[in-house]
Amino acid sequence: MKITFLGTGTSHGVPVVGCECATCISEDSKNKRYRSSIYIEIANTSILVDTPPELRLQLLENNIRKIDAVLFTHPHADHLMGFDDLRGINRLQRRSIPCYGNKMTIQEVERVFSYIFNPIQIGGGVPEVILYTVDRDFQLNDNTIIPIPIKHGKLNILGYRIGKLAYLTDCSYIPESSFALLDGIELLVIDALRYRTHSTHMNIEEALDVVDKLGVTKAYFTHLSHDLEHNKVNSELPDHVKLAYDGLVVEINN
Template sequence: MGCGSSSGTPALGCSCPTCVSDNPKNRRTRCSAYIRIDELGLLIDTGPDLRQQALREGLTRVDAVLYTHPHADHLNGIDDLRAFCYVKRGPIDLLGNSFTMDNIRARFGYGLMPASPSWDKPVLVPHDVEGPLSFSGLKLTPIPLKHGHWPCSGWRIGDMAWLTDVSDIPEESLALLDGVRLLFLDCLRDTPYFSHLSFAQALDWAARIGAQRTVLIHMTHELEFTALSARCPAGVEVGFDGLQLDFNVNF
């Protein structure tokens, strides 16, 4: 859906080469993903660009949202879930760690109430998730991560893992990534940052995890698509908005 950082690219007021580029792969909305398995539709995060992303990709169904953490660029599009509730005439499950779910309960309580006859608000059901679970017969595994001082969740489904907003991966979480073949990995910029991976750090973690294919996500405008692609080693590539990939859910 999106592979940009909290500011998106182009960044407001910026005229750097990436922001003025005519390469569509340098236009990045806020970081999120949509996972389709048969008729099931799952979102990872609801950033402020959700409506735009959903229209671009033709999305009409969301059964659950897998949240990573409650920063605005990953959460504040939550109200746009009301359109999906309206279409299905049913609630949407929210899955995430207790830190994230408590934040949603405190800030978006109006969306956690029973449906009205007009379905004019989102109808959401939060679930605190601290370990692997089954959703509609699908195994979902949250991956505990460090995002600066915040506890963030990556997500693994089959042989795919989505790790955004990462500054460190605890040793016990690495074991949950054994056998991952498709890895989406945080890569904010070249310069180190306290709550994200730099390009060099992302390459180090990619090598350590050992996925066959690693896609870099959550990038600022400091990273230009073509130039960064030329610096990537074999097995690592630069993500872009609208990228579609297949993975094995039964791994």
């Protein structure tokens, strides 16, 4: 399985508009963060998680030409607003793209993009997609996708487990029943917004506690704010835990 980080930033992105902090003025490309998304290639199946506002740039910069499915974590703008850019992939593949999410998310996709699902005129390109509500394991070709219910503040949203990878963005709390679904993973990608606490995201300390509890051999933090300067924070983290960065590619055995 090959995982490409397309974006690792929090909802504002990094640099933040108008900010002159050390991270935002840094010339290190690892301090430049699009909104969060990953692209997973496994057994001839290509999976995109979320469609952030910079999706077109993320697809171009990572030379992505194939998406067999989209997994949505939740419908906040920073995870959804690149949805229209799936048209570029439709044009290459000439078929609809199946999109999966929990009930709230699929209802929000239909509401926000009502012009796609309830066309008011003929003409004008819209993404060709098929929406599926999921609340339990499902198959994508030969791969089992396991939705992981997590809390994002008061919202019930989804992380996903695929083989030995778990991707838990926008996570403030993991119920015990979901820890059971994560048993045996090797690579954890989890929300770690900043050092200070936040009502809807884990901070570094809380994310490290999850890493310890799961006993994973490797973890990457994502959905990072400008409070986290890449090299400084990485030097403070344990060896098996690192900040992800845009363009990072990680390969693991399924």
